[in-house]
Amino acid sequence: MIPVTAFAGKTVAVFGLARTGLAAARALIAGGTRVALWDDKPASRDAAVAEGFELTDISRSDWAGYDALMLSPGVPLTHPEPHWTVAKANSSGVEILGDIELFARTVNASPEHRRPRIIAITGTNGKSTTTALIGHICAEAGRDVRVGGNIGQGVLSLDDMHGGAVYVLELSSYQLDLTTSLRADVSIILNISPDHLERHGTMANYVAAKRRILLNQGKGDTAVIGVDDEWCSQICTEITAANRRTTVAISASKTIGRGVYALDGLLYDSTGERTAEVCDLKRARSLPGRHNWQNAAAAYAAVRGIGIDAGQARRALMSFPGLAHRMETVAILGKVRFVNDSKATNADAARQALSSYPKVYWIAGGQPKSGGIEDLADLFPRVVRAYLIGEAGEAFAGTLKGKADAVRCGDLDTAVQAAFRDASASGREAIVLLSPACASFDQFADFEARGDAFRAAVQALAATHSTGDAA
Structure with a gap:
């Protein structure tokens, strides 16, 4: 745990008592802060009490007595409308911040010899894989690395800091909205x-919100920016012109005069006087597809930014074991490979998986995002059949009509069984891909729970299938 002393002797309201909120409460208490904890959900309040916390109904409190509101990132800050805690804080002049900001203030207040290196990662897609990959490279290079934020452990639950530590932090747009003073040695926008x-x-x-990850960077810091989309390309142009930090452009689709890029799986480093081939990413078992080549380019550029040798980075890219719920092979039953891509919660993320296989039996659906799957129309010819689940089933069926065969299955177990039956009947090697292009909240607590349910459904099939290998 990282004790937070920025509010020692003061009182902080903490709203949202899931992983982030409780970790922040522990860190604040350890730093000498009085906390007032609350959550709108009775189950969350009960869980906090079961862990020994005392609760305060801050909806009835005098907010003049609070020095700050520690807001969990999932609580609406501005849209669709400010949460009632946000409204109370604003009307009372109470500062609103998140756990990343508490971490940043703790780092900023530390003496130089205790300040760790920080690598911060954001982007619409690929954050988790890139974060895990950087953590793996740092560990393989012998660094004392701690990985967390929006992945795994909340940042304040990680081991306390020292000057030799490296914190590799995945940051969501929700977290960045609540962060003002973080200065990362390396910031990445994928x-x-x-x-x-x-x-x-x-x-x-x-x-x-994404751009806030670049706040406070200056001389000696590094910004790693993808340039394969118009928004990031514009950001890269603007911050390069500002000349406040070292900027490294990355791409998985084109040559870059000064940066790191991948072409047909070959990773190149053109940050020095000569362009050097780093490695063939097609040999990296857990980094398939162009999107993972961009992740690898970002990870390589980031670790080079904190002084890790190119050879160490190259070897670690090859040995990366992959990330759960992101193009994860969970089993092979006969000639059928089951791929868990539950982390694909929007169409753009699903595109990355669909683009990686010539033909798929596609399980999709859940709580739909704006735009649905219309932008994936160019990939529909790769879909042998789609198995639709959740709230998006009817809309997805309409989008696919006349373009790809589809069947509405409703729930994940039914979809897994139907997809396996059809894939097995083909007699050929086949991919059953869970890449939902949707949020999970209509049927599951989160994408991890959805991925775990997929794995369980496949394991149930494996129990009755004589030639299966579970991964």
């Missing part, structure tokens, strides 16, 4: 495409 607009209101607001 890509930007429309997402979470119901939360940010406009694309401009969403881009601005």
Whole structure:
């Protein structure tokens, strides 16, 4: 745990008692802060009490007594409308911040010898894989690395800092909205495409939230920016012109005069006087497809930015074991490979998986995002049949009509069984791909729970199938 002393002797309201909120409460208490904890959900309040926390109904409190509101990132800040805690804080002049900001203030207040290196990663897609990949490279290079933020552990639950530590942090747009003083040694924006607009209101607001990861960087810091989409390309142009930091452009689709790029799986480093071939990413078992080549380019550029040797980075790229729920092979039954891509919660993320296979039996659906799957029409010829689940089933069936065979299955178990039956009947090697292009909240607590349910359904099939290998 990282004790937070920025509010020692003061009182902070903490709203949202899931992983982030409780971790922040522990860190604040450890740093000498009085906390007032609350959540709108009775189950979350009960869980906090079961862990020994005392609760305060802050809806009835005098907010003049609070020095800050620690807001969990999932709570609406501005759209579709401010949460009632946000309204109370604003009307009382109470500062609103998140756990990443608490971490940043703790780092900023630390003496130089205790300040760690920080690599911060954001983007619409690929954040988790890139974060895990950077963590793997750092560990293989012998660094004392801690990985967290929007992946795995909340940042304040990670081991306390020292000067030799490296924090590799995945940051969502929700977290960045609540962060003002973080200065990362390396900041990464992988890509930007429309997402979470119901939360940010406009694309401009969403881009601005992502861009906050670059705040406070200066001489000696590195910004790694993807240039394969128009929003990131514009950001890269603007910050390069500002000349405040070292900027490294990355691409998985074109040659870059000064940056890191991948062409047909070959990774190149053109940040020095000569362009050098780093490695053939097609040999990296857990980094298939162009989107993963961009992730690899970003990870390589990031670790070079904190001084890790190119050879160490290359070897670690080859040994990366992959990330759960992101193009993860969970089993092979006969000639059928089951791929768990539950992390694909929007169409752009699903595109990355669909683009990686010539033919798929595609399980899709859930709580739909704006735009549905219309942007994937060019990939529909790869879909042998689609198995539709959740709230999006009817709309997806309409989009696919006349373009790809589709059947409405309703739930995941039914879809897995139907897809396996059809794929097995083909007599050929086949891919059953869960890449939902939707949020999970209509049927599951989160994308991890959806991916775990997919794995369980496949394992149930394996129990009755004589030639299966579970991964």
